[in-house]
Amino acid sequence: MEREYHVCTGCALLCDDIKLREEENKTIIDSACRKGVAWIKNCQHPLRCTVDAKDATPQAAIDKTAEILKSAKNPLIFGMGNSSLKAQEKAIELAKKTNACIDDTSSFCQGPFVEAILNDKIKSCTLGEVKDKADVLIFWGCDPSNSHPRHLSKYSYFPRGKMRQRGWEEDRTAIVIDVRKSDTAIICEDNFYQIPPKSDAEFARALTDALSGKVPKVTFGMKPKEILELANLLKKAEFGVIFAGLGLVYSIPEISPLEKLLEVLNKKTDFHLMPMVGQYNMCGFNHTLFDQTGYINRVSFEGKNTAHGPQYSVVEVLKEKRVDAALIIGSDPLSSLPGSIAANLKEIPTIVIDPCKTFTSQIANVTIPSAVTGVECKGKAIRMDGVKVELTQMRKSDKMADADIIEKIMEAI
């Protein structure tokens, strides 16, 4: 039986209440936010199937990919944040088969938090628990009103939950810590703490001091009293959550000040952290690789052994020119990495599997269009809170699922 509701793969919230209906020959997408609607509607610029910039059949592109990977000594497989769990498993299998380095975007974004959660160093929770129980929310270095537009309305601030029947008006307090007054900060105006860029670690330490009964040392114009008041508010939380955004991750060289803050908070109350993961299945890749190797990213299968370390990150292997071919799946390193590093992709044979044209696809030797998982094909994914979600197909497509493409590449090798 066809499911009535679909799941949006526009971001890692994976909203599961999406409904499609026909009205006057148009498909209306109910419940999705503007970002989700744009994602579900279609690529503005779909990727063409090409070999050496000439149109090719999918089989010819797959054969060329197999040839490139077979003759490479040390290829890179990168991306997969927008791929199904099955495709991620296949990509790891392919990496093992080809002695490749495998990495994803968590390597330069939320990886340290995801890793700490999977290693039980940081306490996290589910979005369902946030909805039902959370009374104190900290949006730290993130702006979900734009990055995850239904976060506040579906899970965190506005909804009524089992233990939060009076919702945001009386039962929830939302705090924003950020370098600028974002749209989310405007909603939480009474509890907006504006801090200078790169001072997040200092702010976390000041808050930890305040919670430990010390006078907090802050040097960026904030009065100790303000930090003490915030610490008092956090101490009274019954179920608190820090939503950690990219602004926080990029500001702190290591996550230890946050780990310490959570340790002190959890001596007094019940506090959790959830990384604000962007790509819908980045967590899926991290969980899958972690289950197989004990690491969430930056893994090398060179020499049939599993090695891990910063030297195997996409940034380092490209910077040091240590890979001789690259397979990029559902990602666009040319737009997300520093230009000088990503430009090294131009010097090695590069293959892109993606539903849409990207900056990277424009320099690739082989491009293979794939179906958008959750829209044009089914699959499974892991939501930003670690919950596994079944994805449905919303419309028919003649494009192959990324898992099938990778499977065929392996057969051709």
Ligand code: SF4
């Ligand atoms: S919040 Fe994310 S998952 Fe939900 S509808 Fe918007 S884009 Fe889709």
